[in-house]
Each structure stands twice: as structure tokens, then as C-alpha cells.
Amino acid sequence: MQSQIPAWQLYGESRVFPDILHIERITDRAAGLDWVIAPHRHLHLHQILLIASGDAVLEADGTRHVADTPALISLPRGVVHGFAFAKGTEGYVLTLPLQEFPSLFGETAPLAAAAGQFRLGRACAATAALFDLLHAEYQAAGPLRNALVGALAVQIICHALRDLAATGAAPPAQDARLARFDSLILAHFRQKWQVADYARALGLSPRHLSRLCQAATGLTAARQIEAATFREARRLLVYTRMPVAAVGYHLGFDDPSYFSRAFQRHAGLAPAAYRARFEG
Numbered sequence: 647m648q649s650q651i652p653a654w655q656l657y658g659e660s661r662v663f664p665d666i667l668h669i670e671r672i673t674d675r676a677a678g679l680d681w682v683i684a685p686h687r688h689l690h691l692h693q694i695l696l697i698a699s700g701d702a703v704l705e706a707d708g709t710r711h712v713a714d715t716p717a718l719i720s721l722p723r724g725v726v727h728g729f730a731f732a733k734g735t736e737g738y739v740l741t742l743p744l745q746e747f748p749s750l751f752g753e754t755a756p757l758a759a760a761a762g763q764f765r766l767g768r769a770c771a772a773t774a775a776l777f778d779l780l781h782a783e784y785q786a787a788g789p790l791r792n793a794l795v796g797a798l799a800v801q802i803i804c805h806a807l808r809d810l811a812a813t814g815a816a817p818p819a820q821d822a823r824l825a826r827f828d829s830l831i832l833a834h835f836r837q838k839w840q841v842a843d844y845a846r847a848l849g850l851s852p853r854h855l856s857r858l859c860q861a862a863t864g865l866t867a868a869r870q871i872e873a874a875t876f877r878e879a880r881r882l883l884v885y886t887r888m889p890v891a892a893v894g895y896h897l898g899f900d901d902p903s904y905f906s907r908a909f910q911r912h913a914g915l916a917p918a919a920y921r922a923r924f925e926g
Contacts, residue, residue, distance in 0.1 A: 666792045667799050668741040669777070669784050672697070675739065676731045685728035685885050688721075689832075692742045692751060692761065694806050695719040696769055696777045700735025704728075706764050707877075708884050708924065713766065716774055718806050720765040724832050726881050738777045742799060750803055760807050762825045767810040776802045823848055824862055827855070831874040838898050841867045876912040879905075883921040890917040 672695075676683060685705060697717040704711045704719060706727045713719065716737075721727055723744060744751045750761055780798040783791065830844050844867065845852040856867040865873065875897055882893045894905030909917045 666746050666796055667743070667784070668739075669781050670739055671781070672731060672735055672737045672739060676729070676735070677733075681731040681733055681735070683729040683731075685726050687726045688723055688741075690723060690744055692723060692744060692747075693719075693721040694740045694742075694802060695721070696737045696740075696774060697735065698737040698769075698774060700737075701732035702735055703730045704766070707881065711766050714768060716769040718765075718767055718769040718773065718809055720761065720763075720806060720810060722762050722764060723829075725764050726885055738781060740777070740780070740799065740802060742803075746796070747799070747803075750800060757803065757807060758822050758825045760811075761803065762828065765807075765810040767812070769806070770809050773802065773805040773809050776805060823850070823855075824858055827859070827867075827870070828874070831871055832878075835871060835875050835878070836896070836898050839871075841871070844871070872912070876909060879909055879917070880913065880920065883917055884924045890921075893917065 695718070697713045697715050697719070699715055701715070702713040702717070704713060704727065706721070706725055708726075742750070750757055752758060776798060780795060780802060783798060784795050788794075826848060827844060830839075830847055834843070841852045841855060845855040848855060850858075852867065859865055859867045859870050879893055879897055882888055882896065883890070886893075888896065890906065891902035894902050894909075897905070899905035899908070906917055909920070913920055915923070
């Protein structure tokens with residue numbers, strides 16, 4: 647019985663990431679899995695998918711999306727996602743280890759806020775051509791291979807975010823420090839970090855952190871931590887079979903009854919009722 651959401655390095659691999667990046671054709675991976683990728687998430691990876699032709703249904707954090715080809719999908723770290731592809735769907739999955747691309751995903755990177763949000767939109771021909779070129783260079787073993795594939799990956803991210811901004815719902819601009827705050831919450835909420843702990847890690851005062859949060863989201867820093875905690879609770883209830891009490895313990899709640907009451911206040915449903923909405 648599944649007790650946790652799978653956290654995969656790359657489609658189930660648990661070893662340290664072996665290369666500067668990874669790119670593969672959708673058919674090469676999905677065909678062997680009956681064209682279905684089970685829900686999972688990546689804690690240290692960012693993925694960009696190009697769906698060039700065919701049909702694909704994406705589930706991201708419990709919401710179903712149908713890709714309008716040629717489609718681009720940007721999947722930040724931590725987003726629970728799964729796919730159902732039509733047989734013969736063509737395209738690519740580009741997987742980037744965050745630590746290899748600080749200019750894209752570092753906390754002070756200009757693109758960090760945009761890259762840190764799930765996006766789905768249409769791909770232009772120029773972006774699709776870059777995937778073809780990167781795939782060819784990735785498989786080669788010529789001089790300066792890593793430098794070249796890394797540069798092509800940066801181009802793809804920049805082109806993809808531009809395409810997604812033009813064809814998808816544009817996300818609100820976000821202070822890079824808030825993107826870092828979100829990452830810290832994901833890493834430390836089980837340890838019951840308080841606002842002061844996060845502020846210290848960010849080099850801010852608790853009051854300044856709360857002002858930044860309220861300006862961007864309307865929530866105080868404490869409420870943003872709470873929202874992230876219950877977002878993780880919803881993920882665990884939908885994507886695992888952990889008992890409700892175990893979900894609460896996993897999130898740092900010592901009293902299962904208190905967790906259930908707090909979850910109902912936040913989600914409008916008791917944990918068991920919320921889970922039942924997603925069971926067919």
C-alpha cells in the first residue's frame with residue numbers, strides 16, 4: 647500500500663542525477679509504461695515537456711488539464727503530476743537538476759519566480775526546434791558537450807517561459823525572496839519552523855517577511871506557512887493511502903483530532919470526505 651507520494655529523481659530512479667540534464671522522447675519512456683505515468687513529484691528537478699503531436703491529459707496537484715498540441719508544460723519541483731498519453735504521442739521531456747542551473751532556478755535568478763510556477767500553454771515552432779537540437783546534441787559525445795547542452799537548455803527555458811506567458815495565464819510577478827520562502831517551507835514545515843526561523847534563513851526580519859507576503863498574496867507569513875502545510879495535506883490525502891491520523895503526524899500535528907478539525911476549517915471538508923471526492 648502506498649504510504650507516501652513517490653518522490654522520483656527521474657521516473658522512479660533514486661540514484662544521484664548522473665548528468666548535467668536529461669532529455670528523452672515521450673514515446674521512449676511512456677510506451678513501456680502503457681502510456682501512463684503515475685502521479686509523482688521531483689524534489690530537486692524541474693521539467694519542461696513538449697507535446698508535439700498526439701493527445702495528453704495531465705494531472706497536476708489534483709487538477710486535470712488537457713494539452714492543446716503543440717503544447718508546453720513547465721513543472722517546478724514539488725508539484726505532484728502524472729500523465730495519460732494517447733498511444734503514439736510525440737514530444738520530449740527535459741529534466742533539469744536545479745543545482746546545475748543556478749542562473750535559472752537560484753533564489754536571486756531573474757527567472758526564478760516564473761520558473762517556480764506550474765504553467766501549461768502552446769509551443770511555437772522555434773521552441774520545438776530547440777528540443778530537436780538539444781536531443782541530438784545530448785546523445786552526441788563531441789567536445790564541449792556539457793557546455794553546449796547546458797546552453798541549449800537555458801535557451802529552451804527562456805523560449806518556453808516566453809511562449810507560456812503569451813499563450814497561458816500569466817502568473818503574478820513574485821519577489822525572488824518569496825520563491826525562496828516557498829522552497830524553505832517545503833523543506834522545513836515538518837520541523838515546525840516558525841516565521842522567525844524562515845525570516846532568519848532569508849536574512850529578513852519577521853515583520854519584513856510578512857509585509858512581503860501580504861503584498862504578494864494577501865496572506866501573512868504565518869498564513870502562508872499554514873497554506874503550504876495544508877496544500878501538502880491535500881496532496882497526501884489524494885495521492886497516498888496514508889491513514890488520516892498518519893497524514894497529521896507526518897505534517898507535525900501531535901493530535902489527530904486537532905489535525906482533522908484544522909483541515910476542515912481550511913478545506914471545508916473533513917480529511918476523509920476530501921479524500922473520498924477523488925476516489926472513483
